[in-house]
Amino acid sequence: MRFSVLDRAQAIVGDSDADALKRTLDHARYVEDLGFSRFFVAEHHGVPGIAGSAPTVLAAAVAAQTSSIRVGTAGIMLPAHQPVVAAEQIAVLEALFPGRIDAGVGNSVGFTQPVRDALRQGDPTELKAAFPADVAELLAYLRGEAEITARPANAGATPVWLLAGFKSVLTAAQLGVNVIVGGPSLFDRGAQRGDCASGGAQRGDCASGGAQRHPYLECYREIHPAGQAIVSVDIAVAETREAARELLMPQIVAGVLSRTTGSFDALDPRASRVRLTATQRARVDESLAMSIFGSPEQVRDELGQLCEFCGVDEVLVTGGMADIAGQRHSEKLLAEMMD
Structure with missing residues (x-):
């Protein structure tokens, strides 16, 4: 089992945005020393709690501060960019840090209408709906x-990854790119083959x-x-399940509240200790059900089942934490699970 990390450059109460960005660089150096495979950064615009708005710029800083870990975007949101500009930014990264860059792309739009207006979306x-065509155009420029x-010419050197829910993994397959998969379907043992090219077989027919x-x-x-496929999931490891749950709660609560306030x-x-409505508490429970947390033994077992079910050997660890010491301890315990 191998691990990679997604760092959104999330702020903690009392932080400045600069603090969050500097912590991202420290985080990259730390997980590189632990032996993690990749370090991804994200793209969010106009989000008060997230400083990571320019993934290719931040990826360049991360790559310059590290020496061996692969560095990626997860992702460049193509609805906010012309494909040729995204291709040029990826190509610059590849030219400066050859063999270390992963280009993850997604189709998310601005979080609120004012943000979408600012992005001219x-x-x-x-x-x-235009996303597959945008990815195809990006690939054409890179290749x-x-x-x-x-420019600089890339000649297809940089691996491209599609950020996908399960129903869009076929788009990645048809485009011939790698895929990073997350979301509720990750734990859906009753999923159907649907419109897969090989026909409408049931889950049991996919056994290997x-x-x-x-x-x-x-x-x-x-x-x-x-x-190549990677699965992404919020993960926390601690001595007890309750302690691990506490590590995840700040991000989960922030996400739940954002659905009410429109602000993450x-x-x-x-x-x-934040007072939540019954609906909000139910949403917290839903988020926890889509996370993996607990003691090292519990997490190892759940991750093993997930990797077996999905047929992967690499997991992208997501989920920002307000307890930085707790996060580092969690990642150290994960590193001890690596093959």
């Missing part, structure tokens, strides 16, 4: 197959080596055998 449905060549596998990732591999605020270490 039109109808979100239309933007998401030197477009009418113009993005006696173990049941997630149908969408099986379909992905059938269409794109050379593709800085992580609050006192999140467990």
